[in-house]
Amino acid sequence: MRRATQADIPRMVELGRAMHTESRFRNLKFNDDKVVRLFTYAVTQPSLILLVDGEPAHAMLFAYVQPFWWGDDLESDDLLLYVTPEMRGKSSAVRLVNEYKRITKSMGVADPRLSTGTGVETERTGRLFERLGFAGAGLMFSLKQGRAICAAE
Secondary structure, three states: OEEOOHHHHHHHHHHHHHHHHHOOOOOOOOOHHHHHHHHHHHOOOOOEEEEEEOOOOOEEEEEEEEEOOOOOOEEEEEEEEEEOHHHOOOOHHHHHHHHHHHHHHHOOEEEEOOOOOOOOOHHHHHHHHHHOOOOOOOOOOOOOOOOOOOOOO
């Protein structure tokens, strides 16, 4: 488990596509070029946390750190945590989350958060987050607009 580098980007794009295919967003277009640009930027930014596990990578976590909009204390949210199906239930997610906790603590983050908005194994993932010290902090809702977004399964 380590911070991602430029060399990891092609594999992270593959992982991102796999996550997208499993997610409730699978009917929306995945843009490889946009993801490459985002990851290329992210690996150079101290306020962005991009971690991979495995060689080749079979899991990744991507999060950001920023000040709360109303003050100077820091908050952090993940954009994604993905582990390939064949590696789920092993130690990758635990290692990634524990490293996320270590990094956010070292940065002085007052409120590090993780979420399960993709609709992929949300209850199982929530239980993992709770075992690792996180607690529920509200709910997330998505507006049903008749668009191509799939219902969470």
